Amino acid sequence: xxxxxxxxxxxxxxxxxxxxxxxxxxxxxxLTLNLISSPGAGKTSLLEQTLRRFPAGRKTAVLTGDxxxxxxxxxxxxxxxxxxxxxxxxxxxLDAQMVERGLSSLGAEDVDVLFIENIGxxxxxxxxxxxxxxxxxxLSVAEGDDKPLKYPATFVRSALVVINKTDLLPYxxxxxxxxxxxxxxxxxxxxxxxxxxTTGQGxxxxxxxxxxxxxAARKTAPAPKD
Amino acid sequence: xxxxxxxxxxxxxxxxxxxxxxxxxxxxxxLTLNLISSPGAGKTSLLEQTLRRFPAGRKTAVLTGDxxxxxxxxxxxxxxxxxxxxxxxxxxxLDAQMVERGLSSLGAEDVDVLFIENIGxxxxxxxxxxxxxxxxxxLSVAEGDDKPLKYPATFVRSALVVINKTDLLPYxxxxxxxxxxxxxxxxxxxxxxxxxxTTGQGxxxxxxxxxxxxxAARKTAPAPKD
Numbered sequence: 328x329x330x331x332x333x334x335x336x337x338x339x340x341x342x343x344x345x346x347x348x349x350x351x352x353x354x355x356x357x358l359t360l361n362l363i364s365s366p367g368a369g370k371t372s373l374l375e376q377t378l379r380r381f382p383a384g385r386k387t388a389v390l391t392g393d394x395x396x397x398x399x400x401x402x403x404x405x406x407x408x409x410x411x412x413x414x415x416x417x418x419x420x421l422d423a424q425m426v427e428r429g430l431s432s433l434g435a436e437d438v439d440v441l442f443i444e445n446i447g448x449x450x451x452x453x454x455x456x457x458x459x460x461x462x463x464x465x466l467s468v469a470e471g472d473d474k475p476l477k478y479p480a481t482f483v484r485s486a487l488v489v490i491n492k493t494d495l496l497p498y499x500x501x502x503x504x505x506x507x508x509x510x511x512x513x514x515x516x517x518x519x520x521x522x523x524x525t526t527g528q529g530x531x532x533x534x535x536x537x538x539x540x541x542x543a544a545r546k547t548a549p550a551p552k553d
Numbered sequence: 554x555x556x557x558x559x560x561x562x563x564x565x566x567x568x569x570x571x572x573x574x575x576x577x578x579x580x581x582x583x584l585t586l587n588l589i590s591s592p593g594a595g596k597t598s599l600l601e602q603t604l605r606r607f608p609a610g611r612k613t614a615v616l617t618g619d620x621x622x623x624x625x626x627x628x629x630x631x632x633x634x635x636x637x638x639x640x641x642x643x644x645x646x647l648d649a650q651m652v653e654r655g656l657s658s659l660g661a662e663d664v665d666v667l668f669i670e671n672i673g674x675x676x677x678x679x680x681x682x683x684x685x686x687x688x689x690x691x692l693s694v695a696e697g698d699d700k701p702l703k704y705p706a707t708f709v710r711s712a713l714v715v716i717n718k719t720d721l722l723p724y725x726x727x728x729x730x731x732x733x734x735x736x737x738x739x740x741x742x743x744x745x746x747x748x749x750x751t752t753g754q755g756x757x758x759x760x761x762x763x764x765x766x767x768x769a770a771r772k773t774a775p776a777p778k779d
Contacts (some may be wrong), residue, residue, distance in 0.1 A: 329559075330559055333559045365592045365593065365702060367696025367697045367700060392555070395705055398699055446705070447704070448645075448674060448677075449673065450620065450674050451674075451676070451677065461617050469693060469696075470591075470592055471592075471593045473624055474592055476622050477619055477620060477621055477626070479621055480643065482622075492695065494724070495695065496740055498720070498724055
């Protein structure tokens with residue numbers, strides 16, 4: 328079997344498990360968000376800000392992926408929500424089977440929002456459906472405004488670009504309007520939110536975006552069975 | 554054939570071409586440096602600083618990889634050295650065959666130093682030998698001091714860590730001594746150089762590191778044939 332056909336088979340098998348996961352999430356009204364970014368763009372910091380400020384009564388859980396270490400889970404556990412670290416031991420992306428196993432050991436599927444924090448990699452995670460409602464790409468201003476053009480697959484498949492570390496704008500050569508144009512060029516319908524996880528700027532807009540997605544998902548969800 | 558055995562076969566074939574490249578580089582006394590980093594850590598900026606300040610008479614060439622766009626080649630061409638963009642069209646890493654083809658169309662193998670700028674990805678490029686004398690990992694302080702522990706494979710295989718964007722240190726929570734400790738923990742023998750491609754700080758040390766490597770490579774090179 329050739330390299331290409333093995334890759335296709337792997338992706339087909341991944342898609343099958345991802346569709347099962349998607350059906351499970353829909354049946355339980357779980358909004359699943361798959362966060363993708365380069366290493367150190369601020370996915371964990373965004374989750375810290377989110378868990379800190381989540382509205383009372385909002386149920387959430389986190390699956391957080393890394394190649395090595397459980398540092399991210401340790402950072403997120405103090406907020407009191409269920410968190411499960413998935414350590415891939417070398418794999419450059421999360422796949423649907425890892426999410427399925429992570430969910431079993433998390434034991435917390437009856438939540439409103441499930442965050443999946445992918446491996447820090449702006450390339451490979453985009454190819455693996457995890458059954459999420461949408462992918463979200465986090466881009467740090469320190470990375471440069473050209474990244475949507477250089478890594479288009481991730482931006483095309485994401486519903487939202489979170490442009491993080493806006494507090495660094497005075498110190499880096501990042502042109503915000505060019506970054507927004509580049510993101511819209513590769514994905515005209517994409518939403519864009521500017522945040523700083525250091526100052527908290529823009530986090531309210533991000534929380535409102537999640538609430539809107541929750542409301543939209545509930546409108547289209549099947550009526551609960553008696 | 555299973556996924557694992559196909560991957561092994563691909564890596565074996567890559568290693569075979571890489572060894573041929575390595576022999577070619579050695580025979581011609583070319584020091585080949587494979588630059589690896591996350592997207593936006595500053596590989597191209599480091600090359601800009603390098604080409605701008607290279608000692609007179611030092612012959613060099615650049616192969617620069619990206620998934621899409623030839624932006625990096627456009628940034629490097631003005632320095633007057635041969636530059637060839639390799640656009641992978643989706644692949645998350647350069648492989649030895651891409652380098653072989655890039656070299657053919659570059660048409661400039663009689664150089665002292667060949668820089669290969671890999672795809673912006675801190676994971677996958679580490680697995681693919683390109684026939685280089687050494688891998689160099691560029692880490693931006695904006696990414697965080699924990700990255701050596703989270704992406705150990707790249708740090709273990711690199712001879713040098715260039716810690717870039719030190720001009721941002723006052724504005725980010727990056728502990729330099731912790732970063733250095735983490736790098737040494739995963740790779741005790743690794744060299745570390747701190748630079749800022751914005752202010753130029755540390756670039757002289759980086760240039761001296763290259764000159765030292767050049768001198769060492771020449772000492773061990775086979776005597777030229779009459």
